[in-house]
Amino acid sequence: MKKSICHLPLKLLHNAVIARSATTKQSRKKFLDSAVKPRNDGSRLLRCARNDGLIKFLILFLFSFLFIPISVQAANVVNVYNWSGYIPEKVLQLFTKQTGITVNYSTFDSNQELYAKLKASPNAGYDVIVPSANFVTKMRDQHMLQPLDKSKIPNLKNLNPWLMNRSFDPHNRYSIPYLWGTTAIIINTKYYPHVDITSWQQLWNKKFRDQLLLLNSAREVFAVALKSLGYSLNDTNPQHLRQAYQKLIKLLPNIKLFNGEASQTIFMDEDAMIGIILNGDAYLAQQQNPNLRYIFPREGVNIWIDNIAIPKNAPHLKNAYRFINFLLQPKIAKMIALDMHYSSPNLAAIRLMPKNIRDNHILYPTKAELKHSEFQRDVGAANHLYQHYWALLKING
Template sequence: MKKAFLVFFFLILPTLVFAAKQEVFVFNWSEYVDPSVLKQFEKETGIRVRYSTYESNEAMFAKLKMVQKAGYDVVFPSTYFVDRMRRLGMFAPLDKSKLPNLKYINPALLNKSYDPNNAYSVPYMWGASAIGINSKYIDPKTVTSWNDLWNPKYRGKVLLMDDVRDVFGMALRSLGFSANDRDPNHIRKAYEKLKLLKPSVKVYNSDSPRQPFLNNEVTIGQIWGGEVYQANQENPNIKFIYPKEGAVFWIDNMAIPRTARNVANAHKFIDFLCRPDVAKKNCEFIGYATTNSKAQQMLDPKTRNHKAVYPDDATVKNGEFQNDVGDAILLYEKYWEMLKTQ
C-alpha cells in the first residue's frame, strides 16, 4: 500500500500535473516525424505533444487563418509559404537564445531570401528538384542542362512534375530567368517554351515521380533527389543530374504561428528536433535529407555521400529556393491551364 502510494506520488502525480499544464500543439505534414521522437520528447520534458497533420501548405494556411484564437504552436511550411506568411505577419519571431541546437543546422541552408536571418523559421528537411535519367537508355554525360529535356530524341519519354511552380520554375531557369520570376513577359516566354515540350511529355507526376522511371515509361525528366535515392534501392541505373542552370531547392521549415499559446514549449520542441541524435533518428524514419550537418555526419557513409540526397555547397549556391510570387501565381495558373488544355 505504501509502495503504491509512493509510485503514485513520484511517477503518476507529476505526469498528471504536467498533462494539465504543459502542452505543445504541433501541426505537421502527414508521415513527417518519427512517432518515437514525439514520445521521447514527452518523456524527457514532460510536455504533452498534441499532434495533427495536413496534406498541403494551402490547407495549413487556411486552417491558421480560420482558427484565429486557439492556434497551433509549431507548423512546418515550405519556403514559399514561409515567405508569404512572414509578410502577412502570421509568425512569432524566434528567440534564438532558446534554440542552442540551431548551431548544428547546415549554414548553406540558412539566411535565404524567403526568410532573411531565419528570423521566423528553422530548416527541417530539404532536397533538390533536378534532372533524372535512366542511364540504361541515356548516357549521363550527354545531359547537362534543363534544355536537354527539349531534345526531340526524348519525345514521349519525358516526365514533368504535376505542379505549376515546379514546371514553370524549371522552364524559367532554362531561359536564364529566376524560378521566382514575376515578370509577365518572362512567364509568357516560359509558357511558349513549355508548349514546345508538351508533345514530348509522357506523364505529369509529382506524387511519386520515381515510379514512371522504374516502370520504364520515361527515360528522362524532373525528379527529386530523395526519389532517386529510393529508386536506386530497386534500380541503380536511375541517375540524378544537377543542370548547369541550377536546380530548384525546397526546404520544409519549423515556425511558430503568432497565435501560438505555448511559445516557450514550441521553442523547446523545435530545439529538440534540432538535436543531432534526434534529427538523425527522424531523417532515417522519414527518408528525406536532414538539414542538420551533425546528424548527416552520423549517417552511414553510403547515405550521407549520396549526391542526389546531399549535394555539395557549390551546387546549392548555383541553385535557387522557391519564394512566394504573390499575385503572379494567378498568371502562372492561367498559363498552366492553357498548357494543359491545348
C-alpha cells in the same frame, strides 16, 4: 489544451487520434477504457428496452450521445501541423518520453492546404508548423507567424550556416530549416544508355516524346522553363513568364504525366523513364533500381527548404520551443533525415551519419553541382500569373 467541455463522441475521436499519433501506453489504455465503457452501459440499458421499440430506442440512444457533455482534463500538449509522413513516429514518442508532453500530430498535403487552414481559422490551435520557404515569406507578410526567440533554441548552433539567413526569411527571424533538398532531372539509363543530360534544354528533345514525368506543381514546372531560358526561377516579370509558358506548351508532347506523391515508385517501376524529381525520392528510387541517375543540369536547380515556424496565437508557446529545440538535437535530426531520406540542415547530425549517406551526391551535393542553383522564394503578386499560366497549360494538355 485548456479545460474544455466536449461531447463524448468527440472525446472518443480525440483519443483515437492520440492513440494513433503518439502511441504511448497510457493514452492507448485511456482510449480503450473510454471506448469500452459506454458499450457496457449500452448493453445493460438495451436489456431493459422492450422488443417492439428496440429500433426506436437504439436511435434515440445513439443520439443521446451527442448531448452528454463531459469535461476533458487539461493536458500538457504541443499541437504540431506538418506534412503527412514527414516525421518518424519514434521521434514523437521519444519527445513525450523525455518531456511528458503529448504531441498532437496533424498533417497536410500541400503548403496551400496549410495556408488556407490557418487563414480560415487563425485560432486553430497549432503550435508548430512546417511551411516551405516561399510560404514562410507569404505567411510572414500576412502576419500569420510570430518572431522566434532564439535564446529558447540553443540547438540552433548545429545548423548549416549556408542554409541560414536566406532572403526568404532574413536572419531566420520567423523560421528555421527542418529539411531541405533539390529538384533535378532523373533518367533511366537502361532505356537511354547513350544520352548524356547536362541541360534542362534537353528535355525538349523529340526522342523523349510522351516520356517525361513532371511534378504536379506550378512553381517546379515553371522553374524548368525559366531556367532553360536563362531566367531566375523566382522571376516575376510577366514577359518572361509568358515566354516560359510558351516554352512549356512546346514541352507538352513530351509530357507523359504530372505527379508529385508517387514519382518515386513510378521511376522505380519504369512507368516513366525521364523527368524531374525531388532528391529524396530519387535517392529511394535509385536504391531499388540502380539504372536510375540523378542529374544536376548546368543552368542550376531549384533548392527548397521546409521550415519550422510558430504561428501567431500558438496556445502552447513554451512546449513549442521545447519541441523545436528537441528536433534540432543531432541524434534526433539524424533520425529524421535518415528516415525521410532528404537532406539535413543539421551539420552535427550529418557527422553522425554513415559514410555512404554523407558522401551521397543526391542527398549532399557538392558546391560545384549546385552552381547557379537558386532557393525557391515567394513571388508575391506574380503567383497569380504562375497559377493562371499553369491552369492554361493543363487545359491545353
